[in-house]
Amino acid sequence: MQNYRAPIRDVLFSLCELHGNFPYPQAMSVAQGLGDDEAPMILEAIGKFAERVLLPLNSTGDREGAHWDNGKVTAPAGFKEAYKQYVDAGWPRLGHAEEYGGQPVQFSLKLASDEFLHSANQAWCIYGLLNDGAIRTLRSHAEREQVDAFVPGLVSGEWIGTMCLTEPQCGSDLNLVRTRAEPAGNGRYRIYGNKMFISSGESDWADNIVHLILARLPDAPPGTRGISLFVVPKRLPAADGSLGEVNNVHCLSIEDKMGLKGAATCAMSFDGAEGWLVGKPNRGLNCMFVFVNKSRVGVALQGVAQAEAAYQESLAYAHTRLQGRAPGGMREPADPLVAHPDVRRMLLTQRAIAEGGRALVHLCGKWVDVVDSGDAVSRDEAEQRLALLTPIAKGLLTELASEATDLAIQIFGGHGYIKESGVEQRFRDVRITRIYEGTTGIQGMDLLGRKVLGPNRAVLDRFIDEIQAFCDTAVSEEIASLQQRLQRAATMWRELTDELGREAGADAGLVGAVGVDYLMLSGYVTLGYLWAQTAAIAVRKLASGCEDPAFYRAKLQTARFYFDKMLPRVATHRACIESGTDVLSTDDALRGATA
Known part of the structure; x- marks a missing residue:
């Protein structure tokens, strides 16, 4: 049986403390049309809807599947009724203009609440959550009469x-x-x-x-x-x-x-x-990129949502499942899985992916907020940042989500491989996110070929400058080691980009050969920046005698884990990039079976 609770506390930390989108603790009170406490209430209400209505339909919908009969499609039992509840509650209207029947809150709030829905039932979400991209595309490019004809119905969710x-x-x-x-x-x-x-x-x-x-x-x-x-x-x-x-x-x-x-x-x-x-x-392709880019951030969110749900289920199981003797263990007849170092490694990997990924998605959401409401100069910078961050978020987080859900199967052991536990469904459901809206290879070529080696190189340099400025800021001795390692990784990212820029012109296959490794390296450095910032906040909060010390201690431990066990992956990706295209340049190993 699947279990899930909307991680509202961590969402508020990411939006309010890490990114400063909104004042804290009056979370998101500046959202248009919202009072001081209404935004957290929206998150809580949608979280409850996800937990109580959508989650019970996740496994039953997987078993039943959608039906096709002579051109007609019927969703699994309960899906249609759940969608009516969602529409009746007015949730599809969030983030859209009042003139079309919407409630004009920040996009980042809508994005944050959508995570809960995808964690609870990703298949259900596929039916209605493409509306946002369609609305943005029509409002950006369609004639007014077309907008008036189609947008209100999409905004309402009907x-x-x-x-x-x-x-x-x-x-x-x-x-x-x-x-x-x-x-x-x-x-x-x-x-x-x-x-x-x-x-x-x-x-x-x-x-x-x-x-x-x-x-x-x-x-x-x-x-x-x-x-x-x-x-x-x-x-x-x-x-x-x-x-x-x-x-x-x-x-x-x-x-x-x-x-x-x-x-x-x-x-x-x-x-x-x-x-x-x-x-x-x-x-048309230029118009459709409004839809595609919006959808790519949404797909990154789907990865985070499944990683979070897989972590929650794995953690609960690891606390209750007794198995073997852990080092220093004392329980009879056996210790819980969570006491074993290898299981702790897997759990912390899942947590680092889910919470770090959430921070990255919310960073994209923050820049969308600027595009929606900033002045011309701010919007231009925000659009450039999104052009850089979107392929990183989509490519990295969907790859890591597959890792996180796969680790859930590993933590559950044989029970994870059978349908009863529900974690194998999460692995199957999240796998498509690495394919649709552009495969990881396409994201890598977009990032490296079209963006970094194209018009967005200056945007990358400004982002790396920002990372290095943070690394030069004294926070505490506790954070200094993380900052030093992050600075080395960011410097390597810049130097490697320079090297690729010099070589790409003479090697037409280079971008395609190393694009995925470049994307993953870029993503690990970006997550490192977010985790280092998180650690700095945690240290300050703990030093000030905060009311929730356990929350910040967990943040600090997860940040340290990320730097010790996950950021070092950049060395492998660097080595793969530096190996170039030579091994890919011949067909000896790839001749067809009849060759």
């Missing part, structure tokens, strides 16, 4: 949005998109083509489904330069604004997946479906 990129012949390579759009003569377009791997492309619990789809106009140039974006609803709006006739959009099937079995991943057919052009012709 409608759901999808992102339709992938086709049978192309995954991440959008050069190969074949779906076409033909002018219909009435300001609309008719869309023809098939899309696959479409999350919640069809469901039984929304009044309407709003598809954002990439397609080519008749005179479009080849490649990604010729892709346009269209909004195509399942049901067309009538003249009076009500829902009209059903569009020519059909769900051909749903995938039988490794995980997220309760979520419908659909193969979709657009057979002359009517839609509207969003943004300028042939600029």
Whole structure:
């Protein structure tokens, strides 16, 4: 049986003390429209909804799965009813403009509360939590009448949005998109083509489904330069604004997946479906990147959510399961697992991933807040920071989430490998996060090739300068060792980037060969910075005689663990990067079976 409690205390620490998004202890009181205590109340209410309503449906939804019958999709028992509770409570409205029916709180608050939902039931979340990206894309690029037609329903949650990129012949390579759009003569377009791997492309619990789809106009140039974006609803709006006739959009099937079995991943057919052009012709990929980048932060959050839940379940099990004799153990007939050093290593690894990952996701959320409400100069810096941090967060945290959920199986032993414990489901469910919205390899090439060796190098230098300035600040002797090790790692990050910049021009395969190692190294240094800051806060709090010393002692121990056992991984990634592409340059080991 799965167990989970929303980590509200740690969320407030990250948002308020570490990042300073909001005043503390009047957490998030400056959020628009919120009083001093309303934001913590929102977190607590959504946390309870996650624990009491969504968590019990997680394992049952996995066993039952989504159903497809003649184009109709039915979610597992209880999913639709839970979503109605979510909508009736008004939670989808958080973070959106009042003019469209939203409650305009900071994005970082919405992001923090979404973690609880993903921890409790990631499959359930897939149906409705793509709406935020669809709303941002439409508001950024669509005509006002399109925004008025589709955004209010998405804000309320009564409608759901999808992102339709992938086709049978192309995954991440959008050069190969074949779906076409033909002018219909009435300001609309008719869309023809098939899309696959479409999350919640069809469901039984929304009044309407709003598809954002990439397609080519008749005179479009080849490649990604010729892709346009269209909004195509399942049901067309009538003249009076009500829902009209059903569009020519059909769900051909749903995938039988490794995980997220309760979520419908659909193969979709657009057979002359009517839609509207969003943004300028042939600029669809630029428009869709609003959706993609928002979704990548959300996928990083999914990784954190599963790592947190896996840690909680592992810790509870390790305290109650008696097994063997630990060094210095005295219990009869055996010591609990938590007393064994190797189990403690695994638990602390999970904790360092979950809490450090949460801090990184919240850092991204803080920069989104600046983009949403800052002045022009602040927004420009925030957008550049997000361009740097988003691939790091998405790539690193999904890789580490797989590690954390895998460690849960290891801690549970044989009981982890069977379905009864529920931890093997978390391993299966989180595995997709390393693939969708761009694989880890794509994130690595984006970070190194498109960002760091491109226009964002100065942004990286400013970030490393910030890290090194922190390392030069005297905090306490207790933190000095962490600062020294972090400074060495940050200096190495900069020097390695310089070296790659000199070599990349002469080696076309370099970025692809070392991109993942570069991303992971960048991520470990970034987490090191967040953990060092956390340790500094903990030392100050403990010295001041705080009311919650156990919380800060745990933070300090986890920070030390991270620096002793996880930050040293950068040495391996550095060695892999410095080895270059030579071993990848021949096909001797990779000839086909018939060669």
